Amino acid sequence: MQEVNTENEKFVPNIVAFCCNWCSYAGADLAGSSRLSYPANVKIVRVPCSCRVNPTFVLKAFQRGADGVILCGCHPGDCHYVTGNYYTRRRMALLFSFLDYLGIEKERTRVEWVSAAEGAKFSAVMNDFVRQVTALGENKRISDLRVKEE
Amino acid sequence: MNALENAMIEKARDLLEKGVVKRVVGWERGEFAYDPSPATFESAQSLESFVYNDFCGANLSKYLIKVSKNEGKTAVFLKPCDTYSLNQLIKEHRVDREKIYAIGIECQQKLDHFAIEKIGIDGIREEKYDGDEAVFHCVDGEKRAKKEDVVLLRCLTCKSKKFAIAEDTVVLHEMTESCGDRFEEVRKLSGMTADERFAFWQNELSRCIRCNACRNVCPACTCIKCVFDNPKSGVAAKANDVPFEEQLFHIIRAFHVSGRCTDCGECSRVCPERIPLHLLNRKFILDINENYGEYQAGEESEGKTPLTSYQVTDVEPGDAVRKGEDR
Ligand code: SF4
Numbered sequence: 001m002q003e004v005n006t007e008n009e010k011f012v013p014n015i016v017a018f019c020c021n022w023c024s025y026a027g028a029d030l031a032g033s034s035r036l037s038y039p040a041n042v043k044i045v046r047v048p049c050s051c052r053v054n055p056t057f058v059l060k061a062f063q064r065g066a067d068g069v070i071l072c073g074c075h076p077g078d079c080h081y082v083t084g085n086y087y088t089r090r091r092m093a094l095l096f097s098f099l100d101y102l103g104i105e106k107e108r109t110r111v112e113w114v115s116a117a118e119g120a121k122f123s124a125v126m127n128d129f130v131r132q133v134t135a136l137g138e139n140k141r142i143s144d145l146r147v148k149e150e
Numbered sequence: 151m152n153a154l155e156n157a158m159i160e161k162a163r164d165l166l167e168k169g170v171v172k173r174v175v176g177w178e179r180g181e182f183a184y185d186p187s188p189a190t191f192e193s194a195q196s197l198e199s200f201v202y203n204d205f206c207g208a209n210l211s212k213y214l215i216k217v218s219k220n221e222g223k224t225a226v227f228l229k230p231c232d233t234y235s236l237n238q239l240i241k242e243h244r245v246d247r248e249k250i251y252a253i254g255i256e257c258q259q260k261l262d263h264f265a266i267e268k269i270g271i272d273g274i275r276e277e278k279y280d281g282d283e284a285v286f287h288c289v290d291g292e293k294r295a296k297k298e299d300v301v302l303l304r305c306l307t308c309k310s311k312k313f314a315i316a317e318d319t320v321v322l323h324e325m326t327e328s329c330g331d332r333f334e335e336v337r338k339l340s341g342m343t344a345d346e347r348f349a350f351w352q353n354e355l356s357r358c359i360r361c362n363a364c365r366n367v368c369p370a371c372t373c374i375k376c377v378f379d380n381p382k383s384g385v386a387a388k389a390n391d392v393p394f395e396e397q398l399f400h401i402i403r404a405f406h407v408s409g410r411c412t413d414c415g416e417c418s419r420v421c422p423e424r425i426p427l428h429l430l431n432r433k434f435i436l437d438i439n440e441n442y443g444e445y446q447a448g449e450e451s452e453g454k455t456p457l458t459s460y461q462v463t464d465v466e467p468g469d470a471v472r473k474g475e476d477r
Pocket residue numbers: 364367368369370371407410411412413414415416417418428431
């Protein structure tokens with residue numbers, strides 16, 4: 001894990017988390033009802049399945065001010081729609097590797113499998129991801145000044 | 151007029167006169183030797199303006215989407231690498247196989263007029279190859295250049311000289327395959343730091359004028375309504391001050407054709423800003439090859455593509471990105 005950069009200590013990143021309805025969203029719920037905390041700057045977008053996330057969603061999130069984007073879905077093999085997350089896995093492996101190729105920091109993107117029973121994992125993953133993006137600082141490489149809020 | 155061109159015209163005339171096909175898609179003579187353009191020929195007389203020379207780089211397969219909607223069969227001349235595009239189009243049900251008569255034709259690398267201009271040769275009246283050299287008859291005399299300096303980039307790393315699909319062929323001489331490593335530059339870029347890569351791509355992509363030529367020419371870009379034509383998308387044009395629109399356009403376009411791009415090289419050929427678009431597509435191709443097994447789009451006219459299939463044991467996204475780093 002990266003050291004927290006002291007200069008960035010005041011910086012609070014915007015994180016967008018796409019969570020699948022059947023596993024990870026329920027995992028987030030469980031985290032809440034178990035009184036486990038995850039950072040308030042993680043904005044959850046509920047999707048029917050992780051494979052609903054079109055690469056444009058990820059890019060648009062960055063455009064509109066996200067500093068990090070994370071996708072959470074059911075563990076491979078446990079997809080509510082049987083195979084959805086296998087496609088997600090291929091797509092995001094290619095997309096993230098491509099973003100890295102364009103020089104966009106790879107630490108800003110992540111895929112994690114979180115089941116409905118893994119409230120603790122959800123909380124740990126989010127805390128870790130927020131720490132990682134905080135260390136990285138603001139997203140400047142793939143953002144759009146015209147739509148960024150002050 | 152060269153022997154190959156003659157043979158092609160004969161073939162086209164024969165097909166048209168016998169009524170085997172209703173029309174032939176080929177190239178029509180332009181104003182200069184270096185600007186032949188794709189055209190449809192419907193009668194034997196119209197073949198007068200038919201041309202096939204070393205400037206016929208254009209891949210004709212995309213024209214078939216529209217032309218083959220017409221009644222009757224269409225014959226088309228395809229260079230070896232173009233046949234992959236046709237196969238891919240058939241696989242995606244964009245072109246009706248039954249209505250196409252594909253004729254594979256000889257190709258000894260095609261010229262890039264941007265590259266020729268760059269080394270100061272213009273006013274070309276005629277061109278021919280002489281061993282490793284290209285000879286140009288220009289208004290101000292004969293000029294020579296090394297072939298590797300003036301051919302299209304994609305011809306330096308030829309995919310294959312076999313025809314992936316063809317009813318018939320017109321090949322008079324043996325075709326030589328140049329087999330450079332097409333991933334060399336992708337690997338070089340991957341070896342740079344993220345900052346260097348970002349600077350490289352900013353420099354390239356910021357020149358994009360969003361003319362959409364790369365999309366329009368691409369045989370894999372066949373959506374009837376493209377997301378980038380939507381004026382409400384916010385990315386339909388070119389913004390002066392932010393790089394986001396080009397980034398979005400190129401990332402989404404490259405992603406959309408990944409697993410379907412045959413690496414035909416048309417996008418890089420037509421870009422007026424000379425942006426090395428093939429380096430975007432080849433990154434996807436390389437990643438697919440390394441993570442999911444060697445795959446060449448257009449080799450088959452049926453079956454699944456890497457992005458419409460999966461394996462239970464596929465690499466995790468995080469590991470895939472890290473793998474790229476160690477390369
Ligand atoms: S992306 Fe470029 S190389 Fe790939 S199929 Fe389209 S035009 Fe050809």
